[in-house]
Amino acid sequence: MHLTLRQLNIFQAVATHLSFTRAASELHLTQPAVSMQIKQLEDNIGLPLFEHLGKSLYLTHAGEELLGYCERISEQLRDAEDAFENMKSLTCGKLKVTVASTANYFAAKLLAEFSQQHPGIKISLKVTNREQLLKDIKSNDCDLVIMGKPPAEFDVEATVFMENPLVVIAPVNHPLSQQKKIPLSVIANEPMVVREKGSGTRFSIERFFLQRGHELNVSAEMSASEAIKQAVSAGLSMGIVSSHTISLELEAGKLTVLDVEDMPIIRHWYLVHRSDKELSPIAQAFSNYLLSVNNYKDKIIKRCSFSK
Known part of the structure; x- marks a missing residue:
């Protein structure tokens, strides 16, 4: 029939x-x-x-x-x-966001604030590693991805929405903790705990040091910022992490940020989706919200198309 x-x-x-x-x-x-x-x-x-x-x-x-x-x-x-x-009026619907593990330190707060403005919207937040981020983008398994380094493997639209400063952290009783404008050459000689090779953070740190004629002295590699913070807090050595990950440790007096010349290393957080994806009204509203709350609303937004 x-x-x-x-x-x-x-x-x-x-x-x-x-x-x-x-x-x-x-x-x-x-x-x-x-x-x-x-x-x-x-x-x-x-x-x-x-x-x-x-x-x-x-x-x-x-x-x-x-x-x-x-x-x-x-x-x-x-x-x-x-x-x-x-x-269309943002009174109901769903928003699926996948974020890099480091971004979870601020992403959950931003999503909570957005949810308070639009209580009828159901929000799904997945925190994962870079490999899964790329899978989610490629399979269109989420509306938006928050990450530090957009992929070059396939076409995406990536919008800068917030700075991601990388800072040198040390135990609070470290001899350098009271010094100002510490030369980068001094830091280069110190053993350092950093992210694993292949991560966007590790790439940015190594490039920063090499551009200034120094080589990073890696004493240990960790796959997560939490592990780096714990190692530094325990006195293993110094480390370099995103400033977004250490607010609680600074308040608790467990870590200190060293005053190093030419630092912090400024990276950026990107809001990423496939270039052939048309954002839903809800996803577009969240994108606009991120740009607004991070003072990018009245600035030139850097939109990049990454491809092979």
Whole structure:
């Protein structure tokens, strides 16, 4: 059985008025056109929907049954229309965001603030490593990704929305903790705990040192900022991490940030999605929110298309 919404709309109009003429007038169709659509509908169903008794038109039992279905379909279509309007007005819907593990230190707060402005929106936050970030972008398994280094493997649109300063941290009792403008050459001679090779943070640190004629003295590699902070706090050596990850440790007096010449190393956080993806109104609203709260609203936004 093959029915179309057009046929059901015409049937519902005829059934409501019990008149082909009035239904045709309401739908701005000719009466023969209405009659033809009803005939095709009856042929598809295999049962008569109307019967003529004298000059009056009546619904058959099949017609009464179909009218009930039409009314329920119309109600569902109205519900769907209302749902779409609510999504456009940001009163309901879903937002799926995947973030790099380091970004979780601020991403959860930003999402919570956005959620308070739009309480009807359901938010899904996934915190993961770079490999999974790339998979989520490629498979279109999320609306937006927050990461520090956009991929070069495939086309994405990446928007800078916040600075990501990298700083040198040390135990609070470290001999250098009271010095000002520590030369980078001094830091280069100190053993350093840093992220693993292949990470965007590690790449930025090594490039920063090499551009200034120094080589990084790596004493240990860690796969997460938490591990680096714990190692430094325990006195293993100094480390370099994003300043966004250490607010609690600084307040608790467990770590200190050294005053090093030419530092911090300024990286950026990017909001990333596939270049062929059209953002939903909700995702676009969150993107605008990030740019606004991080004072990028009135600045030139750096949009980049990365490809092979």
